[in-house]
Amino acid sequence: MQSLLPKIESQLSALPVPITLQLPDGRQVAKPGSRITLAFTEWSALAKLATRQVGAIGEAYVEGRVQIEGAMRDLIDATVSLLPGNPAETNTTWWSRVQRRAKSRGSHSLGRDARQVEFHYDVSDDFYALWLDERRAYSCAYFRDANMTLAQAQEAKLDHICRKLMLKPGERFLDIGSGWGALLMWAAEHYGVDATGITLSKNQHAHVQRLIEAKGLQGRVRVELRDYRELDPAKPFDKISSVGMFEHVGAANMPVYFRKIHSLLVPGGLVLNHGITSGGLDYKQLGAGMGDFIEKYIFPGGELLHVTHVLRETAAAGLEMVDTENLRPHYARTLWAWSDALESQLDKAREVLRGSGGKQGENAERILRAYRLYLAGSAMSFEQGWIALHQMLSTKPDGKVDDGTIRGAQSQYPFVRDYIYK
Template identity: 60%
Template sequence: MVPITSVLERKLSDLQIPLAVEFPSGQRVGAADARVTLKLRDLSSLARIAAGQVGRVAEDHVEGRLDVDGTMRDVMLIAAQMIGADPVQAHSGAAPLRWWRDMIRMSRSKVRHRLHMDAEQIAFHYDVSDDFYALWLDPRRVYSCAYFADPAMTLAQAQEAKLDHVCRKLMLRPGERFLDIGAGWGALLLWAAEHYGVKAHGITLSKNQFNHVNRLIEERGLQGRVRMELRDYRELEEDEPYDKIASIGMFEHVGRAQLRPYFDKIWRLLRPGGLLMNHGITAGGTDNTQLGAGMGDFIERYIFPGGELLHVSHVLKVMSEAQLEPLDVENLRPHYARTLWAWSDSLEGQLDRAREITSDRVVRAYRLYLAGSAMSFERGWISLNQMLASRPSGDLAAGTMHGAQSDYPFNRRYIYESPR
């Protein structure tokens, strides 16, 4: 039997970025000029490092079983090499057992996405600490993919560009009723009201976000024009339809089992001819709900419990089955990689303050989550899609051309021409 230290030494010698492992005794293996050093507090992590189970190694770091000395960018370059196999394909499973796996997956999704469960899962992530998120987000606290319309943009500029990009795609007009499902810290809600004159309604399951946005509404004198509620989308009244609806970075929490009811609900909330922007993270592979090599399990345990990845093709299929017509799909995957690296770099520059606000355990988890997500978007393991859709009105004479049946002009020119 080959000693595990020999297996580890061979694996370390194959890496392009020099890595060393330091044992509790002080003994080291690996590169003398290591750019990253894994300092073990006990030996239980050795087998996981040798096997390339980066998700389990990340768990060991969060739980304090090993420390990481090196930049997050170097750590992720090493992690990508240690994984070896494609983590998208590696988690898809064998075709003959697919029906059984899909049944188990659907059953688990139904259990995980009941009303009270979703509320608990959202609180686990979003109510960590407003001050913690404020450390590394932009001033508007936009916690979703930015849009670098100009490569020279700062993160703050790119987030404003994203807010405007969404508003333009939705063709927001003064006086329209606009719903933001999962409104976060209110950036899109307030931008739409202040720049496009809509009557905006936002909902969230995070108490911290609910309180923050209502303070902003009062400070900016937007009472009567903007409303923020602590409410699940399934509980929204359907008596007066909305002209436009946005769901930004929210449907990842909906779950496979609830995706059709989610789009059915949006169809009922949207007026005939109205537009929907469904923006969110999608799977890089057509058949995986999370990443392999233990990365998906790490995210489930420490960051987003209940989160499920779905391929854009599956989302569009279910959207269409709910009688919402897909109009335009834009892939912003590399934009999210750049966004996440900006968040990661910002957090890295304020680690001591972050630990004071939360805890060392939370900071360890988020350092790996932000940098690991950036790596995953760069490599196409996960993606980000904006899906614009409408509820066709059935009126062939409505719209800019015969048969349009919606506000959409069936060309993209309007998206890139500023309405202001």
Template identity: 60%
Template structure:
């Protein structure tokens, strides 16, 4: 056996899940009764397998150079054990590295590029997303208030969790930045009586939510605008602002100005709730072993990971004070597995919606993306943080007395007490 095949055979034997590799010539290496099979159609994929470059191997799968067979839970367990080390290990880098990262971040997040990047992902196919999301099409981390909750229940719990953190009240002006298919926007309007404004860069989402607003008779009190956050009017401040699954698209170099923009849109004493994916490593800009490149190429072009410590620094530079920080990492792992399991159960329907070779590539990419991200959250390579923030401290001595013009009560009881 040649050295490459010997290395692959040793790697497969060390994996706790029975794995088999079938070579382009039909030769088989590994378990005789496998739960995961790699069928190589291109010898180049063999080197990626031997090196544990699972993200690059994922690209081989999307492009048809290798087939991956087996339950996605088993596939991801095998992938995690194939890695040569942690994908969040990264050197700090010198001043030149940081300068280059900043320049690239600024360049890739112009108004025009952001619009194209959002369109690439969110306008793939509304019907495709509807196959595996909950009925409200909430495309962000759910909140499993009890472990027995199903996905739809956990998503409604998440929407309410956000509304309660923001202490929404009837008649308040509420802004949802990156409102998606309108789940939070409509939940807040229907359950908390707010005057709600949402923005998105996705034309599909914009049209879909406006149809829902009309169907529900919420015109005049709820609106969805096709608008970049940088173009929001600052002349009429909002009482409360949410940003869910949005700041990952902003770019690390733009985060201080992003939070400064939210502060200018917020009335003094109001609250901002930022909900988004954060890096597990302090210094890495993306996951290693090819995983970051995979997501950039096939799923989220322009997405950038930022550690929670850097997020809080940017928040402070933007003139906001963090009042509450919560890590929902295991909640997102369970959410992603729910999405992945549903997609796997409906692959035939998905294949009809994403037709042609381009559609087939997208489907293969999403299969790996959903399951791979679930694995990444389980291992702590990435996390999900909710941060509640307000304008910088006022110097007032009555903050603990619940004055009417200050929204944050400085006690967590309000988030978890039963609803009245």
């Protein structure tokens, strides 16, 4: 292991942030003015640093084999320089594509998807409440004004979606993967729609039920604990949204997902898909071990597709894309806001997780460490362009060429963007 030290010292000298390494034998390798300390208890974890496997170092931190002292923002600045290259580089061999397809097909049954959603979203409502805004909007905010707070930007996002969908009083609106109900409530209270949400998270379902009762919206808002594949197309919806959802669908199930949306939408209706997309055209996950870390500790079964892949599946299902918007840097700013909020109350977060009982309580420190790296690391990934966030608005053409605001529209979409920003 001694042979690793010259290589590691060379790496540290090139970093923009000075770092101190605490070696397993007690020695230190330090740069003057260090703002970050990595204390290793095992030589094997130190070897991962030498090979720039930052995901493996993250796993060692979660499991207690590495201690990290210092600010997450400084750690991320150092991490970018440690990476061996672009972690979103494409792997296009035919065998890798076959393997990914097979894994995707086996990872997204109704039962497995339910368990995977529970793994992430049912950690602890009180834990999420510590670092999300009051509405618990757990998706990319929209900083229409640079001076907006996170809460204001989340409301701007909710309204941006509702405007794009041209929601009107009395319309039947479906939110697929409705989370803690932020969009459901906003659409019902500000646009007068009859709103239905679906989720696989028991915690989120119970929370939204309480919101509906507290706001007296029992007649116009409902939330169901069900998979999108179980929805009945006999009563189609005028408008549909899916926010932070299709990342969990899986590449193999994309045709099923979009065909289901097509069947649930009235002719001429609108659907908006808002979700994370990959920065590479065809890759399994982020390299340098980062994708493996996310799969193990945060989003089991999550799969990212390039926006062109998503739009291809949209078209194949008979839906017409009419507007696509990339909000990538908005998500970086959103994630930094979440990360800063969590970092400012780490002791409270530990207390909340330990008090949640069950496996969450037993694994409180591991969960907290994983989320610290996940939030800051994801912010880095959006800033660097390794992943992106797209809003894709589509229609189900009704075949009525003479109707609509412009001949040939075949839908409610006016084919101008003015209505979104008025």
